[in-house]
Amino acid sequence: xxxxxxxxxxGTLLKVRxxxxxxxxxxxxxxxxxxxxxxxxxxxxxxxDRDIFxxxxxxxxxxxxxxxxxxxxxxxxxxxxxxxxxxxxGVHDSxxxxxxxxxxxxxxTGNFARAAEIKLAAIGLLERFRFxxxxxxxxxxxxxxxxAFDELIRKSGESFHPSDLVIIGDTPxxxxxxxxxxxxxxxxxxxxxxxxxxxxxxxxxxLSSLAEFPEWIEGFTTCRRKQT
Ligand SMILES: [Mg+2]
Numbered sequence: 001x002x003x004x005x006x007x008x009x010x011g012t013l014l015k016v017r018x019x020x021x022x023x024x025x026x027x028x029x030x031x032x033x034x035x036x037x038x039x040x041x042x043x044x045x046x047x048x049d050r051d052i053f054x055x056x057x058x059x060x061x062x063x064x065x066x067x068x069x070x071x072x073x074x075x076x077x078x079x080x081x082x083x084x085x086x087x088x089x090g091v092h093d094s095x096x097x098x099x100x101x102x103x104x105x106x107x108x109t110g111n112f113a114r115a116a117e118i119k120l121a122a123i124g125l126l127e128r129f130r131f132x133x134x135x136x137x138x139x140x141x142x143x144x145x146x147x148a149f150d151e152l153i154r155k156s157g158e159s160f161h162p163s164d165l166v167i168i169g170d171t172p173x174x175x176x177x178x179x180x181x182x183x184x185x186x187x188x189x190x191x192x193x194x195x196x197x198x199x200x201x202x203x204x205x206x207l208s209s210l211a212e213f214p215e216w217i218e219g220f221t222t223c224r225r226k227q228t
Pocket of ligand 1: 008009011
């Protein structure tokens with residue numbers, strides 16, 4: 001059965017050391033003389049970068065937003081190294097598995113597109129993803145699946161249905177956005193939400209990590225094949 005797989009980045013594929021990202025953002029806000037309370041207790045999980053930076057600046061749609069965004073991307077590129085990034089268990093094996101199946105594999109992430117590139121390039125995974133939707137254009141994560149879907153159709157030249165998409169992420173927002181588009185939702189408990197917390201949002205499955213993904217998708221596909 002034809003399927004396409006869309007991965008969230010932070011908390012799902014990898015973790016950027018918290019101190020690195022927060023300190024970088026704090027420094028940028030200070031450089032622009034933007035007073036903001038400590039970032040330590042703010043919850044970024046599942047939010048788009050556009051939403052995060054808009055919230056920090058209060059007035060999102062102005063030149064300042066674009067200046068801060070550009071500086072954030074420059075600083076991220078300059079300072080992020082592979083040592084700052086932890087790749088979660090099973091990520092390489094899951095991507096190898098999908099590559100062997102010649103599946104369409106993409107990104108569905110709240111990161112700015114360039115931030116996604118920088119993070120994935122730091123650990124050599126950028127080339128694994130052929131399409132995606134990012135946090136540049138949208139405040140609301142639920143607006144990302146239609147964008148990714150349109151790009152999938154355009155790039156593959158094939159027809160897909162929203163239920164052919166498997167959306168993989170680590171927060172209730174990932175689960176919600178999969179459901180809003182009628183797609184399959186895979187939750188992984190490698191981010192800030194526990195297995196039980198994610199289960200409460202009723203995704204199609206909760207995995208402890210992507211180490212469980214190839215076996216689960218194999219069983220899921222076989223099960224669906226028998227039903228049809
Ligand atoms: Mg995430």
